[in-house]
Amino acid sequence: MSAVQEYIESNKEKFKEELFEILRIPSISTSSAHKQHVGKAADFLVDQLESLDLDRVTRFKTDGNPIVYGELTTDPEKPTVLVYGHYDVQPPDPEDLWDTPPFEPTVRNGDIYARGASDDKGQSFTHVKALESYIKSGTDFPVNIKYIFEGEEEVGSPNLVPFIKEHRELLECDMVLISDTAMFAEDTPSITYGLRGLAYMEVEVIGPNRDLHSGVYGGAVDNPANVLSEMIAQLRDEDGRIQIPGFYDAVKPLTEKEREAYRNLPFDEEEYKDKLGLKALNGEKGYSTLERASARPTLDVNGLWSGYQGEGAKTVLPSKAGAKISMRLVPDQDPKEIAKLFTEHIQSIAPETVTVEVTEHHGGHPSITDLSFYGLKAAGKAFEEVYQKEPLFAREGGSIPIVADFQKVLGAQSILMGFGLNSDAIHSPNEKFALKDFYRGIKTSAKFFELLPEYSE
Template identity: 70%
Template structure:
């Protein structure tokens, strides 16, 4: 193992510079303006795989963003681990809320700040550099390793399932290691065995056929913005329960064992609140903060728009109002 650690220590700076190069690529999958950037990130990873000497390195085009695969399978009798990760990122806006530029990685207090640093470029890169360390020191890999890195995770992976179905042999494995998760604490590595999933919706309320003057029409015509707020306010009841009929039908209840395990995790609620400048935490009655954030469903408004957003006042009764909502 010494040889590996020596290689890692000796190359720390190089690893970091390469990661920063990847972090500088604004591979925002949801933005059509960044399509070339997303491809650039895929090419960068392809080159990484080639340079560390993996086999069957391929950048597969899809109807959306590319999928990169590579492997090192040396022994038939060894188990095969497929490492999954993604190289696309969420939009960085509003950029003015960033303390440092989102696509210029900055180290503060030993941490790297950049869009995608911890989701999921950093984690994916850790696996690549781990395999590189084996390859470059001539250390035999204890398992066969395959990689699949996609560029559409942040938009719901529309091309991943068709790709998997069409490449069963290429991806065949004994286990999948998903790097797209977090460590519980700085000194507490963790294995994530389940996630809550995501459903994303957009709703629009339409009223009159054009924007109206609220001084002339207000009070006589239903205001879509008022109505939207009313709808949103009814999505949850006062106890943090989501009031959409049938919402909890398929939610698996937590077992006693799971609840005990969750309660055992070291968690400082005071520090959690302090970090967010909050006096109180809030959520579904009967569950603690951990259960609420990991095992119980949530529902949040992610965006709201209607009416006049500019400086000062405009007496508008908007024709439309909209919201983005996810669970």
């Protein structure tokens, strides 16, 4: 066993306690009430990087939350890896559904339960500990490394792209390493080579100038809640096809080779349904469940509101109704173009009895990494050596908009080295991350850095 791997083995408890420190910080970026906590999480990462005696560690101010940067140059001729992660987290709501407090990390049955355990504090922290294992064991680090940690990923990263554009030379690299995805299954190492993009919209339907008595006005005035429901129902047909004109025009179809790769993935549909508590699945006709969930575009309602929500009954005809709707996008759909098509279509199907306002929230481009890229091959070999199993390569249904931005602005492909699981309940109560995969993540990261120079030659 190398000195690096020995250091990892002998410092597992220390690594866990340090992870618990940052997990205890409620760095919720969606709430201004937690601004101080977000800053505290940034400070924690600054302290961690400074303890490694890097060439540079900087806490950059932005118009929002801080960006933490660190770099170590070992040999200009060696590859340079930019590690990206985010230290902000989703709100823990509803807190009453957590078995243990969301910001008091607890280990149960080998899993760490805490908000941010998997998304993304636990996963991104593996790469900090991997570098530490080289430095503290007295082993020369085999590549050049840069770190960029942001505190606004959960709110669409509004200040990250401007920062990257402004600091293009500082962030110059040969590849970006990201651990914010999931393995295909437990003990099944996987590398994500494709991500869907996102267009997130809000629709508000406005009717009368106030809430009305449904007995007095019902039948004479159009109900915004009814209208919104009818409009949403028109957005997809019975085969699951999205009915927005032009929506599929830029969609890059799956090749037969890609579809064959999907068919070869170890997927049990019955088990999938059972874990979700479902009797049947639903989606676009003509595609498998895995294809629908990661390689085809979607449209889903994320939230609905209107009328009386309190206890008991209130015979009200609401003056307004609203919905938040997300569309997952695939190559080569453009989120701005899709947002425009969505807005035009919603306005076109709205009756004259109401006014409709559409707001575009955040979005992101889909991305694909070339399977022949040497960084991807090194990552695959690192997984294989640590997990003793050849990794799978798959596309994922979620979105990490910054992946496309890194490619566009820096010209760098991303390696999505996920150590979590889709069952980790990210964004939900009882988020978890397997302790063994936290440790294996550190080992895999360290092995990746070791192997990378060989594959770059």
